[in-house]
Amino acid sequence: MRQIKRLFTRYIHDVIIAVEAILANKMKSMLTALGIMFGVAAVISMLAIGRGAQQEVLEQIRLVGVNNIIVSPSDIALGAPNAAGSDSRRFSPGLTLLDAMAIEEAIPTVSRLSPVISMNYHAVLEGRSYPVVLEGVSSNYFELLNINLVEGKVFNQVQSEGGFPVAIIGDNIRNRFFSTQDPIGRYIKCGNTWLKVIGVIERRDFTASASDEMGISSTDNKIFIPTQTMLMRFRDRARVNPEVLESIARGGGNANSGNNGNGVVTANHQLDKIIVQVDETEHLSVTADIITRMLLRRHSDIYDFEVTVPELLLKQQQKTNDIFNIVLGAIASISLIVGGIGIMNIMLASVWERIREIGTRQAIGASRKDIVVQFLAESTLISVTGGMIGIVLGVVLARLIHVMADIQTIVSLFSVLVAFGVSATVGIVFGYIPAKRASEQDPVESLRH
Known part of the structure; x- marks a missing residue:
């Protein structure tokens, strides 16, 4: 303990001299620290962008559900390449x-699924009308997409199979029609049908890119009803009426059927989507392939559907983001290296400028270690100060990127600690050579300058 105290007493004077030298040359010290400042700011902002991208992908995975496969209709119906009789009329x-x-x-690997039928309607109550999206789904839908209810409950089996007029409403619809009362048990009208509200969905943060890329949309403006309720009480697009039969008999097409010119006749899709959940992640690709083969057989070898695995696409996107972030981090780290080289150059020049000071200190009893500590403390203090200012700049820059470019950024404690540690290390590593050079000066030669 006494030895530590003696060392502290001895070398604290060298540190004080280093601080005085920095204060005496404020402009030079600030210019020396610029490289470190911008390097640390770049590292923190780049890591914040990478963390934000990772968080966005995780949020998208949560929105589309874990281990989910989405089967959706295709606008263009194409015959399979190996389909026999491709020139014959197929339906x-x-x-x-x-x-x-x-x-x-x-398919045994499928744990649960939900069909989805979407239509635009106007919800009406007490003379007030509001545009909504009416979706027919099964009770599994809410588990598949991790949708929670703040009030009420989901459809039971009797309500689902019987096509009961029950509904689960989104947060915006609740605020629009039931802002001052409990909506559970009350009725709301869509089309010509009165729906009994049995549940309210919690408001959830929504990532716009998930809607664009994965077909997932906000639940706030939606009313969910059982699939059978949609087919029985609203509209069944697969239902064939006399007009459609007459049109097909004449060889034409209408809103319910069409011919793509290659002998392929397609009916309107009854469903807008089928969301399938697989029991294990490793079964996703195999199950998607089986679903494709099964639907091809059921659709007369016509590709009028698409099978998408959102989680695999998102993980590939995350992998791409990681590579991109590594490249950005490496580029930002170069700024720190350049800043360190700048510190070394300035300190080497400072040794030559202050050679008489070094000689005077050595003449009055300063050892080589004292000279090393003085110049090493000076370079480290400049680097650490620049690093602290750079941390503030990095946080501000990350915030500006989020506000101005609408890119999610998350500044983590880890990135701040890494940036600060690197800045201190740069000061020590690049400051050691000038410090050692200063300590090796001959006192007699130094005093002659």
Whole structure:
């Protein structure tokens, strides 16, 4: 303990001399620290962008659900390359509820699924009208997409199979029609049908890119009803009416059927989507391939559907983001190295400028260690001060990127500690050579200058 105290007493004087030298040359010290400042700011802002991108991908995975496969209709119907008789007239019923039932029953790796039917309506109550998206789903839908209810409950089996007029509403609809009362048990009208509200969905943060890339949209303006309720009480797009039969008999097409010019006739898709959840992540690709083969057989070898695995696409996106962030981090780190070289150059020049000071200190008893500590403390203090200012600049820059470029950024404690540690290390490493050079000066030669 006494030895430590003696060392502290001896070398604290050298540190004080280093501080005085920095204060005496404020402009030079600030210019020396600029490289470190901007290097640390760049590292923190780049890591913040990378952390934000990672968080966004995780949020998208949460929105689309874990281990989910999405089957959606395709606008263009194409015959399979190996389909026999491709020039003959073939018919596809489109994506139907029977397809969803077949997937659930025939594929053992499927744990649950939900068909989705979406239509635009106006919700009406007490003379007030509000545009909404009416979606027919199964009770599994809310588990598949991690949607929670703040009030009420989801459809039970009797309500789902019987096509009961029950509904679960989004947060905006609740605020629009039931801002001053409990909506549970009350009725709201869509089209010509009165729906009984049995649940309210919690408001959830929504990532716009998830909607653009994965077909996921906010639940706040939606009313969810059982699939059978949608088909029985609103509209069943797969239902064939006399007008459609007459049109097909004449060889034409209408809103319910069409011919793509290659002998392929397609009906309107009954479903807008089928969301399938697989029991294990490693079964995603295999299950998606099986679903594709099954639907091809059911659709007369016509590709009028698309099978997408959002989680695999998002993980690939995350991998790309990671590579991009590594490159950005490496480029930002170069600024720190350049800043360190700048510190070394300035300190080497400072040794030559202050050679008489070094000689005087050595003449009155300063050892080589004292000279090393003095110049090493000076370079380290400049680097650490620049690093602290750079941390503030990095946080501000990350915030500006978020506000001005609408890019999610997250500044973590880890990135701040790494940047600060690197700045201190740069000061020590690049300051050692000038400090050692100063300590090796001959006192007699130094005093002659």
